[in-house]
Amino acid sequence: MAHDMRSAPQTGADPDEVQRPITDRGVLAWLRRNLFRSRVDGLITIIVGAILLWFLAGILGWIIGEARWAVVTENLSTLMRGIYPQEQIGRVTLSVMLIVGLTGLSWGTWGRRFTQIGAVFLTVAVVLIAAPALQAGGASAGQGAPNTLAAYLNTQLLPLLAVLREPVFTLIIVLAIGAAAGALVRRVNYVLISRTLVIIWFAAIPVVLILIRGLNPETPLVPLVPSNLWGGLLLTFMLAFVASVFCFPLGVGLALGRVSGGSARRGEKGLRGWWRAQGNYPVIKLFCTLYIEFFRGIPLVTVLFTANILVGFALGNAEIDSVVRAMIALTLFEAAYVAEIVRGGLQAVPKGQAEAARALGLNPVQATLLITLPQALRVVIPSLVGQFITLFKDTSLVAIVGLLDLIGIGQSVITRGEYAGTQREMYTFVALVYFVICFVMSVAARQLERSGSGRIAAR
Amino acid sequence: MTTAPASAPSMPGPLALLRDVRVLAVIGQIVFVLAVLIVIGVLVSNAYSGLAKAGLVPSFSFLNLESSFQIDEGLVSSPHTSSDTFLHAFGVGLVNTLRTVIVGLIGATLLGLFLGIGRLSNNWLLRNLSRSYIEIFQNTPLLVQLIFIYSGLFLRLPDLADITANAPADVRALTGPFWISNKGFAMPALWPTGGVTAWTIAVALGGAAAAVIYLQRRKRRIETGQQTYALQVAALVLIGTLALATLIFGPYTISLPTVIRRSARIVRFDSTLGVIVSPEYVALTLGLILYTAAFIAEVVRAGIQSVPNGQWEAARALGLNGGQTLRLIVLPQALRVMFPPLTNLYSALLKNSALGAYIGFSDLFGVGRTIQLQSGQSIPVTLIVMAIYLFLTLIISYGMNLLNARFQFRTR
Numbered sequence: 001m002a003h004d005m006r007s008a009p010q011t012g013a014d015p016d017e018v019q020r021p022i023t024d025r026g027v028l029a030w031l032r033r034n035l036f037r038s039r040v041d042g043l044i045t046i047i048v049g050a051i052l053l054w055f056l057a058g059i060l061g062w063i064i065g066e067a068r069w070a071v072v073t074e075n076l077s078t079l080m081r082g083i084y085p086q087e088q089i090g091r092v093t094l095s096v097m098l099i100v101g102l103t104g105l106s107w108g109t110w111g112r113r114f115t116q117i118g119a120v121f122l123t124v125a126v127v128l129i130a131a132p133a134l135q136a137g138g139a140s141a142g143q144g145a146p147n148t149l150a151a152y153l154n155t156q157l158l159p160l161l162a163v164l165r166e167p168v169f170t171l172i173i174v175l176a177i178g179a180a181a182g183a184l185v186r187r188v189n190y191v192l193i194s195r196t197l198v199i200i201w202f203a204a205i206p207v208v209l210i211l212i213r214g215l216n217p218e219t220p221l222v223p224l225v226p227s228n229l230w231g232g233l234l235l236t237f238m239l240a241f242v243a244s245v246f247c248f249p250l251g252v253g254l255a256l257g258r259v260s261g262g263s264a265r266r267g268e269k270g271l272r273g274w275w276r277a278q279g280n281y282p283v284i285k286l287f288c289t290l291y292i293e294f295f296r297g298i299p300l301v302t303v304l305f306t307a308n309i310l311v312g313f314a315l316g317n318a319e320i321d322s323v324v325r326a327m328i329a330l331t332l333f334e335a336a337y338v339a340e341i342v343r344g345g346l347q348a349v350p351k352g353q354a355e356a357a358r359a360l361g362l363n364p365v366q367a368t369l370l371i372t373l374p375q376a377l378r379v380v381i382p383s384l385v386g387q388f389i390t391l392f393k394d395t396s397l398v399a400i401v402g403l404l405d406l407i408g409i410g411q412s413v414i415t416r417g418e419y420a421g422t423q424r425e426m427y428t429f430v431a432l433v434y435f436v437i438c439f440v441m442s443v444a445a446r447q448l449e450r451s452g453s454g455r456i457a458a459r
Numbered sequence: 460m461t462t463a464p465a466s467a468p469s470m471p472g473p474l475a476l477l478r479d480v481r482v483l484a485v486i487g488q489i490v491f492v493l494a495v496l497i498v499i500g501v502l503v504s505n506a507y508s509g510l511a512k513a514g515l516v517p518s519f520s521f522l523n524l525e526s527s528f529q530i531d532e533g534l535v536s537s538p539h540t541s542s543d544t545f546l547h548a549f550g551v552g553l554v555n556t557l558r559t560v561i562v563g564l565i566g567a568t569l570l571g572l573f574l575g576i577g578r579l580s581n582n583w584l585l586r587n588l589s590r591s592y593i594e595i596f597q598n599t600p601l602l603v604q605l606i607f608i609y610s611g612l613f614l615r616l617p618d619l620a621d622i623t624a625n626a627p628a629d630v631r632a633l634t635g636p637f638w639i640s641n642k643g644f645a646m647p648a649l650w651p652t653g654g655v656t657a658w659t660i661a662v663a664l665g666g667a668a669a670a671v672i673y674l675q676r677r678k679r680r681i682e683t684g685q686q687t688y689a690l691q692v693a694a695l696v697l698i699g700t701l702a703l704a705t706l707i708f709g710p711y712t713i714s715l716p717t718v719i720r721r722s723a724r725i726v727r728f729d730s731t732l733g734v735i736v737s738p739e740y741v742a743l744t745l746g747l748i749l750y751t752a753a754f755i756a757e758v759v760r761a762g763i764q765s766v767p768n769g770q771w772e773a774a775r776a777l778g779l780n781g782g783q784t785l786r787l788i789v790l791p792q793a794l795r796v797m798f799p800p801l802t803n804l805y806s807a808l809l810k811n812s813a814l815g816a817y818i819g820f821s822d823l824f825g826v827g828r829t830i831q832l833q834s835g836q837s838i839p840v841t842l843i844v845m846a847i848y849l850f851l852t853l854i855i856s857y858g859m860n861l862l863n864a865r866f867q868f869r870t871r
Contacts, residue, residue, distance in 0.1 A: 034583035045584050052588065283488045287495065297852040298845045299810035301824060306845075309837045313509030314502040389598075396600040400817050407602060424611040431599045431607065438598035 062424075069160040071422040072429045075413050076163050079429075082231015082404055088214075091222065092234060095211040100171050102197075102204060104178020109186045109193055111179075111447060121172050127161070205245055212238060227323035231404040233433065235323065239395040239405065243330035244388055250331065251338025252377075256368065257281070257288035258339065259346045288339070295336035300394055303329045304401045326398045334391050341383045345376035385445035389438050396434070406430055510838070517838040522546040528829055530555075530821045532737050545830050552826030553847060559744050559812050559822060560851075564805060566748040571755025576785065578760045589756065596753035601811055604750055609742035609818040616641040616738070619718060619726040626720075632729070634717045641738060642727065645716035648734040654708035661708065665700025669693040739820035743812065751808045758800045762793035791866075798863040805859065806852050813848075823847060 022028060036042040072079070081092055185193045212234070214224040230238055261279025279285060295303070307329035312320050349372050357367035377384075399408040410426045413419060419426075476482050510517065526548045530539040533551035577589040596604070619640045623633055638645040676689035704710075716733025720726045728735050766789045774784040816825030827844040831837050 034581070037581055041582055045582060048584055048588065052584075281484060281488055281491075283492055287491075294849070297806070297849040299813040299824065299848060301813045301816070302841065302845055302848065305828070306837075306841050309841075310506055313506040315505065393598075393600040396602045397814070399602065400814070407600075407606070411606075423614075424607070427603055427607040427611060431603045434600055434603060435595065435598045439594060442594075442598060 064157060067156065067425045067428075068419075068422050069156040069425055071414060071419045071425055073156075073160045073163050078413065079232045079406065079409055081234040082409060083229050084231070084234060085225060085229065088223070088225055091211045091214075095208045096171070097174055098204060098208065098211075100174045101178045102201060104175040105182040106178075106197060106201075107175070108179035108182020108184075109190075109197055110182075111444075121175070125169065125172050205241075208241070227321050230323060232409045233406050235398075235403065235405045236392075236395050239323070239327060239330060239398065240388075240392045242327050243334055243395070244391060246327075246331045247334040247338055247391075250335035252342050252373070254288045254292055254335060254339035255342035255346060256373075257284045258292060259343055260285055292336045292339050295333050296340065300329075300333050300397055301400050303333050304397060307332075308401050322401070322403060326401065326403055330391070330395065334387070334394070337387055337390075338384070341380050341387055342376060344383070345380035346372065348379050349375045382445050382449040385441060385448060389441045389445070392438060392441070393434065406433065506838075517836060519839050521834040521836050521839070522549075524834065526830065527833055530826065532740065532821060545834060548826050548830060549823070549843065549847075552821060552823040555740075555815075555821055555826075556809075556812055556823040556851075559740065559747065559815065559820075560809050562744050563747040563751065563808055563812070566744070567751035567755055567804075567808060570748060570752035572759055574752060574756035575759025575763065578756060579763060593753045593756050596750055597757075601746065601750045602814055602817065605742060605746040605814055605818055608746050609739065613738040613742050614641050618642075619728075620724045623718060623720060623726055624723075628723070630720065632717050632719050634715045634732075636715055638716055638718065638728075643738055644736045644741060645728060645733050646736075647716065648714045648732070649711040650714050652710060652712055655710040658704050658708040658710035661704040662701060665697055665704070668700070669697040672696055737820075739815065739818055742818060743815040743820050743822075747808055747811060750811070751804055754804050754807075755801065758797050758804065759793070761800075762795075762797035763789055765796045766792045795866050798859060798866065802856055802859040802863075805855050809851055809855060810848065 019025065023032065035045045081089070084092060182193070210222060212225070212230075213227070214222040217224045227238075260281050275282075304326060307325045308322065311325045311328055353371050353375065354367055357371040358364070362370065395405060396407050398405050399411065402408070404412065407430060410430050414422050414426050507517075522545050524545055525542055526539070526545045527541050528548075529541050530548065530551050533539055533554050539548055539551045574589045574592060577585045578593065580586050580589075617640055619638075619642055622638070622640060626633055636647055670693070673689050673693035676687040676692060679685065680687045680689060714732050716735060717729040718726055719729050763785075770788055770792065771784060774788045779787065812822055813824035815822045816828060819825075821829075823844060827840050831840045834840070
C-alpha cells in the first residue's frame, strides 16, 4: 500500500498501516461521490430513491402476487407461432436453431468476449434453473389457502417459468456453443472464417425461407405452409426478415440514384448551376428523390392500408395473401429510410476515391460498386442496424391491418372469456419479448460503433 | 519496315455514338422513364378496372355528402354530427391530430431534455434511472406501449356509475371540480363573459409595461453593475395588473363539470359543462410523449457531448456553476448538432400519432378509415390523408430548417 502522505506517521508506527479516513474509502466514498455530492444532490437521491422503491415494490408485488400469468402460460405456443401446423413445428425449431447458432458464431468471431449480454444470459439461465427448486418447495405449502403467496407462485408465475425454461435454455445453450466455436475457429484462421461466415449468412436467407414456407404441397420434407397460417412471433420475424432482405438493395439503388449528380461550379448561380447539379441522370435523380421524400413523409399505417386495398387489384385481381401485401408495404416504406442512411454514407466518402477509381481505368459502374459503395456501407453500419431495429418494431403495426402478429394474437387471446381483464399480463409479456430482441440488437449496434466501423479509416 | 500509304482517318460511324457516355446517359434515362411509365400504367389501369368492377369508381364528389357517423371529440365550437359532411369530418380529424401532436411535441421535448441531461448527471441514481428509462422505452414498440397505457391503465379507472354510487338515487346531476374515470378526465372550464375584452386590453397593457420596465432595469444593471431587481419588479407589475384586472373586470366564469345520471348504471358526462378530456386522447398523447422523449434524450446527450470539454473548463474558470454553464454555454452550442435528428424525431411523432386510430382516437387517420368504410372511396380518401400528412411533415421540416439556420456557425 502506498504511503499516505497526508497523515504524519507516528514515531515507531509502520507508515503502511495508516489508512484514509473511513468516509474517504470504500463504500462510503462511493456513496459520497455518486449519490450525496452536495446537499441538493442528497435530497434528490432521497426523494427519487423513495419514489423508485415504492414503484418497484408495487410492480414486483403485482408480478409475483396478483398477475394472472396463466394467460401467457397456456397460450405460449400460439403466441410464438400462430396456427402453424403442429407436425411441421420441427422446421421452425430447426430454422430458429440455425439463426441462433449463426448469431452465436458471429458473436464469437467478431464480438467482444464478455459483455453485459453474457451476464444477462447467465442470470436468466440461473433464474430458470432455480425456478423449479422454488416450485418443489412451495408445492406442499400452497395446497391449502388460495390466497397465500405460495399458492399464487405455484399456479401462476412458476408454471410460466417452467414453460419458458426449455426453449429459452436451449436457445442460450446453442448461442453459447456457437460463440465458443466462433472464438475457437477465430484463433485458427480469422480471415477465412470471416469470409465464410458472411457467405453462410447470405446462404441462410433462402434456406430459412424454404424451411419455413416450404415449396409446394407435395414436396416430401418441406411441404407448403401458406403464409396465412403464420402467426405470433414467427410472423413478426418473417415480416422483418423478408422486408430487411428486400428493402436493402432497393434502398441502396435509390440512394445511388439520388446522389448521382455533381455540384454547381463556384460562382455559378441560378438555372445553370442547378442543371449542372442534376448530373447525368436528372430523371432518375428526380424519381428517386420523389420516392424517398414521399415515403418518408407519410405514416406506415397509411402505406399498409393502401397496400392492403391496392395490391390485389394492381396485380390483375390476383389473390395475394395479406401477409405478402404487408411485406410489400414494409419493403417499399423502409427502403426510403435505408436510402437516406446510405446517402449519408455515400456523401461521407471522399470524392478522391471515385476520381482515383476512374483514373485507374474503372468505368463508373465498377467504381461505384467496388470502391465507393463498400466504404459508404461500412461507415453507416451502426445506423443501418438501428434502422433494422426500427423495422422490427414497425412490424408490430400490421396488427392494425388485422394480421395476427405477436400483438394481434395477444389481442385475440385476451378477448376470450376466461382471460378477461388480463391485458396487463399479456402486453407486459409482449413488451418483454420485443425488449429482449431489440435490446440485444442495439447492444450489438453500439459495439459495432465502438469498434470503429462508423468511421472512414484515417490515412 | 514497310510504310503504308498515309490515308486520312475515316469519320467514326454511327455505331460509335453508342460509345459516347452522354448519349448512353440520355438513352438510359429514356429507357428508365418508359419502363417506369409502363409499369405504373399497368398497375394503375389494373387497379382502376378492378375497382370499377367492384363498383367503386374513384371520385372526389363524396366530400359533400353527409357522413353518417359522429365524432365525439374535436372542435368544441362545431362538433361533428351525422348530418355534417365528410369534408367537415376530415377537418375535425385534422384538428384532433394537431391537438395531439402539438402537446406531444412540447411534452416530449421537455421530458427528453430532462432525461438527456440526467443521463449525464453526476448522481448515480439519476444517471442509471435515465438510462433504464431510455433503454426500456426505446426498445419496445410504440403500439404495445399505447395499448398498455390505454387498456391496462386508463380503461381500468373507476366507472362513473361506481363513483356516483353513493349519491341518493333521485339526484340526477352531480357537480364536482375534478373527475377521473374510464370515460374521461373532467376539470373546470373558464367561460368568457362580457368583461373579457377590457380584461385582455388591461393585461396586454400591463404586460407591455412590465416588459419595458424589465428592459430598462436590465440595461441599467448591465451598465452600472447595480442590482436593480429587473426580473422581480417586472414580475410584480405583471402579477399586479393581472390581479387588479381580474378583480375589476371579472372576465371568466368557472363552469364545473357535471355528471348526468339516467339510471343507476347509465351515467355520463354533460358535454356542455366543464372541460372533458377523453382517455383516448390522454393515452395517445402520453404514449407519444413517453416514447419520443426516450429518443430525444439520446439526441440531447449526443449534442451535449459534442461540445468540447474546453467550454466546460472555461465556464468553470469564469465562475459559473453547473446549471449556469449548461443553460448559457453548453446547450446553445449543443443545439447546433441536435437539429437534424430532432427534425426526424418530430416528423416521427407526427406520423406515429396515426396509431391513435387503433385505440379509438378520432385522429386524421382514424377518421379517414371510417370515411373509407362509409363511402367506399378508398383511393381518394387515401390520397387526401397522405397529402395532409405530407403537408404537415413539410411544415415541420421547414420550421426546423429555419431554426437550424439561425443556430449555425456564422463564419466569415
